[in-house]
Amino acid sequence: MPQQIILFDINETILNLGQLKPKFKQYFGNELFLDTWFSMLLHSSTVCLTTKVETNFKDLALANLNTLAGRLDKSLTTEQRSDIISSLANLPAHDDIKPALVLLRSEGFKLVAFSNSSETLLRSQLNNAGLTDYFDNAISVESAKTFKPSQDAYQFAIKKLNTASHDVTLVAAHDWDTHGALCAGLSAAFIDRFNAQYNPTYKEPEIIGNTMGEVAVKLIESKRPNLTSENRS
Structure with missing residues (x-):
């Protein structure tokens, strides 16, 4: 068998992805935007697999951080984006x-x-x-x-x-x-x-x-x- x-x-x-909440509160003003960003990330990965667009999780994560920042009229520096993404490796x-x-x-x-x-x-x-x-x-x-x-x-x-x-x-x-x-x-x-x-x-x-x-x-x-x-x- x-x-x-x-x-x-x-x-x-x-x-526990929730450990990223303080960073989203710091950079976006509300920790709940963590859930918004992660949902956007999952949505875009599904769009890419459905339309056969070759990409990777990191690039999508960065792209959606920029999209979220734009929608909230925020501006993220390269260091701030890197701070969030690098934290994914330390959950x-x-x-x-x-x-x-x-x-x-x-x-x-x-x-x-x-x-x-x-x-x-x-x-x-x-x-x-x-x-x-x-x-x-x-x-x-x-x-x-x-x-x-x-x-x-x-x-x-x-x-x-x-x-x-x-x-x-x-x-x-x-x-x-x-x-x-x-x-x-x-x-x-x-x-x-x-x-x-x-x-x-x-x-x-x-x-x-x-x-x-x-x-x-x-x-x-x-x-x-x-x-x-x-x-x-």
């Missing part, structure tokens, strides 16, 4: 992450970081958050020249891992991400970090929890028969 693999979205799911993990990862690895799961972030940024994020040793692998969609939630992004990960879609589960705090994984033939689990309604037009995963710990327990319960069979073989 193939080993069960869990892909983890990184930004907001694993890492802390949510408090519920490390214990859940330890539990899942102890149960025989293979854990893989999977992100729209560039490969360099992704590895820096994991290292600076003290998470590198908690994952068996890290995959960026950068070399696939696409972004999640394109089905190509998830299939790229499947090929990199040399496994089958039905042996992989994506864990994310974004309903568009879990929907994308389900459309690509993977399983999915959703962490409801924002207490927001799951989009009713999206495919909904069987596993939903309010914390990573809760999701981890449900993943173990759902996969335990397979893992038990594997251990007996």
Whole structure:
């Protein structure tokens, strides 16, 4: 029986993007513009993958900072933009992450970081958050020249891992991400970090929890028969 693999979205799911709020308050006057900027970033990445525009997460992040600044009649210096972008590499993990990862690895799961972030940024994020040793692998969609939630992004990960879609589960705090994984033939689990309604037009995963710990327990319960069979073989 193939080993069960869990892909983890990184930004907001694993890492606490909220740590950037003070910078948005400083440069834009309100910390809530962090959410506006990140939503703009995700929107533009989806536009690029849909229209087959080749770009990268960093360039889109910078472009949307400039767009947001323009809409708010603000002016950002090169140093201020760099300050925000460089902070993406130094986000802390949510408090519920490390214990859940330890539990899942102890149960025989293979854990893989999977992100729209560039490969360099992704590895820096994991290292600076003290998470590198908690994952068996890290995959960026950068070399696939696409972004999640394109089905190509998830299939790229499947090929990199040399496994089958039905042996992989994506864990994310974004309903568009879990929907994308389900459309690509993977399983999915959703962490409801924002207490927001799951989009009713999206495919909904069987596993939903309010914390990573809760999701981890449900993943173990759902996969335990397979893992038990594997251990007996």
